[in-house]
Amino acid sequence: MTSSATVLIVEDEVPLRRFLRASLGSAGFRVVEAGTAQEGFSLATSHNPELILLDLGLPDEDGVSLTRRLREWARMPIIVVSAQGREARKVEALDAGADDFLTKPFGMNELLARLRVALRHAAQLGGQPSPVLELGRLTVDLARREVTLDGQELHLTPIEYRLLTLLAQHAGKVLTHSFLLREVWGPGHVEHTHYLRVYMAQLRRKLEADTTRPKLLKTEPGVGYRLKDD
Amino acid sequence: MALATALGLLARSQFAQPDFVMLYLLAIVAAATRFGRLAALVTSALSVLAYDFFFVTPHFTFAVDDQRHVLTFLTLFVTGLVIGALADSARAATRRAHVEELRSSILSAVSHDLRTPLAAITGAATTLRDRWDSLDPAQRSELAGAVCDEAERLERLVANLLDMSRLESGALELKREWVPLEELVGVALEQLEPALRGRAVRTELPDGLPLLSVDPVLLEQVFVNLLDNAAKYTPAGTALTLSARAVGDRVEVTLDDEGPGLAPGSEARVFEKFVRGGSAAASGAGLGLAICRGIVEAHGGTITAGRSPAGGARFTVSLPQPEAAPAVPVEPEAEGAAR
Numbered sequence: 001m002t003s004s005a006t007v008l009i010v011e012d013e014v015p016l017r018r019f020l021r022a023s024l025g026s027a028g029f030r031v032v033e034a035g036t037a038q039e040g041f042s043l044a045t046s047h048n049p050e051l052i053l054l055d056l057g058l059p060d061e062d063g064v065s066l067t068r069r070l071r072e073w074a075r076m077p078i079i080v081v082s083a084q085g086r087e088a089r090k091v092e093a094l095d096a097g098a099d100d101f102l103t104k105p106f107g108m109n110e111l112l113a114r115l116r117v118a119l120r121h122a123a124q125l126g127g128q129p130s131p132v133l134e135l136g137r138l139t140v141d142l143a144r145r146e147v148t149l150d151g152q153e154l155h156l157t158p159i160e161y162r163l164l165t166l167l168a169q170h171a172g173k174v175l176t177h178s179f180l181l182r183e184v185w186g187p188g189h190v191e192h193t194h195y196l197r198v199y200m201a202q203l204r205r206k207l208e209a210d211t212t213r214p215k216l217l218k219t220e221p222g223v224g225y226r227l228k229d230d
Numbered sequence: 231m232a233l234a235t236a237l238g239l240l241a242r243s244q245f246a247q248p249d250f251v252m253l254y255l256l257a258i259v260a261a262a263t264r265f266g267r268l269a270a271l272v273t274s275a276l277s278v279l280a281y282d283f284f285f286v287t288p289h290f291t292f293a294v295d296d297q298r299h300v301l302t303f304l305t306l307f308v309t310g311l312v313i314g315a316l317a318d319s320a321r322a323a324t325r326r327a328h329v330e331e332l333r334s335s336i337l338s339a340v341s342h343d344l345r346t347p348l349a350a351i352t353g354a355a356t357t358l359r360d361r362w363d364s365l366d367p368a369q370r371s372e373l374a375g376a377v378c379d380e381a382e383r384l385e386r387l388v389a390n391l392l393d394m395s396r397l398e399s400g401a402l403e404l405k406r407e408w409v410p411l412e413e414l415v416g417v418a419l420e421q422l423e424p425a426l427r428g429r430a431v432r433t434e435l436p437d438g439l440p441l442l443s444v445d446p447v448l449l450e451q452v453f454v455n456l457l458d459n460a461a462k463y464t465p466a467g468t469a470l471t472l473s474a475r476a477v478g479d480r481v482e483v484t485l486d487d488e489g490p491g492l493a494p495g496s497e498a499r500v501f502e503k504f505v506r507g508g509s510a511a512a513s514g515a516g517l518g519l520a521i522c523r524g525i526v527e528a529h530g531g532t533i534t535a536g537r538s539p540a541g542g543a544r545f546t547v548s549l550p551q552p553e554a555a556p557a558v559p560v561e562p563e564a565e566g567a568a569r
Contacts, residue, residue, distance in 0.1 A: 084385075084389060087447060105381065105385055107378070157561050158561060159561055193407050193408070194407065194408035194409075194441060194555070194556060194558060195558050195559075197407075197408065197409055197410055197413060197441070198410070198441070198558045199558075200413070201410045201412065201413065204412075210433070211412050211416070212412050212415045212416045212419060212433040212435065213416065213419055213420070214416055218420070219413055219416060219417050219420075221417050221446065221447050221450055222446065222447045
């Protein structure tokens with residue numbers, strides 16, 4: 001479905017661009033490259049790519065501010081790339097409108113999985129959202145407010161249900177702590193990360209065979225949570 | 231100096247006066263080498279006073295009946311100062327040499343640990359590039375796998391070096407949040423999935439364990455390093471057990487392995503920087519456990535090593551939790567489907 005989609009890579013490190021060009025090219029994407037934020041911005045306007053892969057550490061402009069500038073007019077998914085240990089920067093970029101992030105170093109599988117998820121969500125934005133979300137073993141029927149795992153109905157509290165449907169609607173995508181807190185508990189509770197953590201633990205007890213090895217509800221350290229889809 | 235005075239008093243009958251001056255000089259040298267210039271200065275001054283008080287006639291007064299003694303006082307004092315200055319610069323030189331030695335040992339440890347995976351990567355990658363056609367698919371995938379594994383090792387080493395430098399520079403700021411232990415353990419297990427493959431890792435976390443007030447990202451690193459360490463120093467395939475319990479106002483987490491255990495007497499040393507276990511096959515700069523200690527201590531906790539009941543090594547992290555976790559508003563469990 002994604003073949004021949006155009007991906008704009010904004011990355012100043014030549015070796016990394018080389019790897020991205022080869023791996024994305026071999027997966028059937030058309031690749032446009034920029035080495036600076038300035039160049040990236042103008043290529044985004046001229047080529048109108050389906051997706052932007054943006055390094056946060058560019059020489060001429062902060063990646064977060066470039067994300068913000070792009071978001072003033074661009075709807076295509078933006079995936080930011082940054083080094084480990086910069087969780088706060090990732091959260092900033094996500095808040096500025098990025099759709100997801102990749103942590104350096106990352107492998108080909110991870111890269112393609114993120115791209116697929118982002119492109120799929122972008123494609124769904126225009127269409128009618130499906131009332132039934134099928135996510136492997138998990139099914140969420142939004143119309144009937146029913147959640148089943150391996151065909152077994154799960155009994156969830158209203159908050160657990162709200163949390164799970166948010167993650168399921170954005171399956172594969174990272175959702176930040178503050179986004180989930182705002183959506184589930186309201187804007188007055190964005191600082192109360194322990195609410196979220198306690199309810200995620202409860203959900204895991206209902207959904208996961210082993211809560212210390214979650215297969216569905218993944219933790220993104222320092223950033224948020226992601227419902228795995230595959 | 232008190233010792234010099236005591237000795238001097240005891241031996242007063244047998245020795246001439248200048249010998250007592252020598253005793254005080256000895257005390258000054260001792261103070262200078264042991265404690266530095268300031269101590270030498272203080273000892274010199276006290277020596278002059280004591281010498282005057284105890285050994286110069288009239289005894290047991292500060293009065294001086296012979297002007298020649300003033301010259302002795304002055305000589306004693308100035309000699310003391312010079313000795314102090316000399317000892318000080320000698321100490322600084324030793325310290326510099328020590329820092330230099332430490333730095334070069336760091337450099338050699340680090341460069342060795344960087345070079346080993348790099349050599350493996352270069353070897354595998356050039357073979358793939360230059361001999362692609364003569365390799366069969368199994369060989370290709372083995373070489374490619376080696377590149378991936380070694381790159382991962384490099385990544386962990388670099389992460390450890392960064393963590394260590396942050397700990398040492400004191401730039402570490404704890405961002406405490408209330409977190410369930412199982413989430414921290416889950417992140418660590420996921421991150422180490424490749425290194426732990428083929429092992430049973432049992433987790434025994436009791437229900438009702440309180441939320442911990444910790445910096446989640448840092449504490450995850452503690453568990454990553456402990457598990458990585460266990461994976462490195464125990465035979466492939468042996469089981470690991472991670473368990474936790476609340477003990478008073480502390481939460482204790484232990485990791486037991488079924489490996490050879492720690493060499494007796496090395497239990498405290500393993501947490502020092504650049505100390506590695508005996509196995510030659512293991513790699514790493516010996517930073518992992520030092521980082522664990524740094525992070526745990528920054529949380530006001532302790533980390534210890536010992537013997538597990540099963541015979542392997544046991545690492546115990548104990549974290550104080552003086553404050554009760556904040557309440558989370560409860561909602562009634564919905565009957566049937568959520569509505």
